[in-house]
Amino acid sequence: MGAREFRDGAQDGLEALEPLDPEKIGTFDELLVAMRKTAFGGRRLGEAYEVLTAMIEDPDCSVVLTLSGAMTIAKMGKIISTMIDYGMVQCVVSTGALIAHGLSESVGKTHYRHHPSMTDEELFKKGYNRVYDTLEMESNLNYVEQVVGQTMKRISQDQQLSSEILTRELGKTLAEEFDGAGILKSAYLKKVPVYIPAFTDSEMGLDVGTWAMGRALDQARAQAKNGSDIDILRAINKTYPAFNPYLDLNSYTNHVVSAKRLGIFTIGGGVPRNWSQQVGPYIEISNMRLGLNVRPPRFQYGVRICPEPDYWGGLSGCTYQEGISWGKFVPPEEGGRFAEVLSDATVVWPLLMVGLLERMKAKRAVRT
Numbered sequence: 001m002g003a004r005e006f007r008d009g010a011q012d013g014l015e016a017l018e019p020l021d022p023e024k025i026g027t028f029d030e031l032l033v034a035m036r037k038t039a040f041g042g043r044r045l046g047e048a049y050e051v052l053t054a055m056i057e058d059p060d061c062s063v064v065l066t067l068s069g070a071m072t073i074a075k076m077g078k079i080i081s082t083m084i085d086y087g088m089v090q091c092v093v094s095t096g097a098l099i100a101h102g103l104s105e106s107v108g109k110t111h112y113r114h115h116p117s118m119t120d121e122e123l124f125k126k127g128y129n130r131v132y133d134t135l136e137m138e139s140n141l142n143y144v145e146q147v148v149g150q151t152m153k154r155i156s157q158d159q160q161l162s163s164e165i166l167t168r169e170l171g172k173t174l175a176e177e178f179d180g181a182g183i184l185k186s187a188y189l190k191k192v193p194v195y196i197p198a199f200t201d202s203e204m205g206l207d208v209g210t211w212a213m214g215r216a217l218d219q220a221r222a223q224a225k226n227g228s229d230i231d232i233l234r235a236i237n238k239t240y241p242a243f244n245p246y247l248d249l250n251s252y253t254n255h256v257v258s259a260k261r262l263g264i265f266t267i268g269g270g271v272p273r274n275w276s277q278q279v280g281p282y283i284e285i286s287n288m289r290l291g292l293n294v295r296p297p298r299f300q301y302g303v304r305i306c307p308e309p310d311y312w313g314g315l316s317g318c319t320y321q322e323g324i325s326w327g328k329f330v331p332p333e334e335g336g337r338f339a340e341v342l343s344d345a346t347v348v349w350p351l352l353m354v355g356l357l358e359r360m361k362a363k364r365a366v367r368t
Helices: 028-035 040-057 077-085 096-106 120-126 138-154 163-177 183-190 203-215 217-224 229-236 245-257 270-277 279-290 320-324 345-367
Strands: 061-067 091-094 128-131 134-137 261-267 301-305 337-341
Touching: 028 040, 028 345, 040 061, 040 261, 040 301, 040 337, 040 345, 061 077, 061 245, 061 270, 077 096, 077 183, 077 345, 091 096, 091 245, 091 270, 096 134, 096 138, 096 163, 096 183, 096 203, 120 128, 128 138, 134 138, 138 163, 138 203, 163 183, 163 203, 163 245, 245 279, 261 270, 270 279, 301 345, 320 337
Parallel strands: 061 091, 061 261, 261 301, 301 337
Antiparallel strands: 128 134
16 A cells, blocks of 8 residues: 555645635625535535526526425415516426415415414314414415315316416416415416426315316205215215316426426425426337437426435435436536535525525616
């Protein structure tokens, strides 16, 4: 074994770190840029800001925002609508629950902090639904059902439905009849499609289902005559909304394959993340099985904020590097840029958002 060599990192082209000097930092933008030259979680956040800024400022990049977790109950809804308002994202894929609770907020309803002295049994009796440390009123969701029903009445009964169509129509209702900010309202006004791949797994999905059953209720009661309510329920459960999830799949695919470059900004993981990323394999197997010759889309930029590490084996913790093996992402050696922050999104997402707004407003001020 030869003698040990004591080299300076610069000799091997290593990047030097820098002390974070709070006296030289006056904005969130400057703070996040400086954190990239630190270490551990701080560096990850700084790298995420760098990649997120690059994808948003790339004029040829279409950004897909994927959302899971109770982010609207956690009061992150205005961050989402602001990203849409400022043109930071061109497509949203979300859980239905997140959008439903955002609707509650959009129509002026309130979420409350849970007081630990109240038991879950007591919460149930009072109509309070608990999400960790926060409460959603059941009365809020009942009011949202009225908004959904009002929207459904405007849609032709013969029209094939999809989550994109329903969220667009709900956004129209919000824009025309409610003054407050809202995710679907902003998406409607900015013509940003909103997809909910697991639509029935949400309050809105149940609302649409019960609305469809309601249309058949009188007929079912007449047919059941002396039957029980269970008999009536079984009868009306045979009535289904004309809902076709493949309308969403192909609409999203058309959106993605039309983009020059793709970026994905993921909060959490779950179905929205996987559904958004599967378009590359979808095109690839279509080429192979149907004899097509369409360029499979790959995400060139990616930022993930989620506390789940990869070693649990779940998709929420899956790294972008792993996704390269599935044909979902551009490898770094070919220009792919990715960053992952293992953190609660409610801690770091607001920091990123304020930094982005500062930078965007500063650039606009220079141009004017």
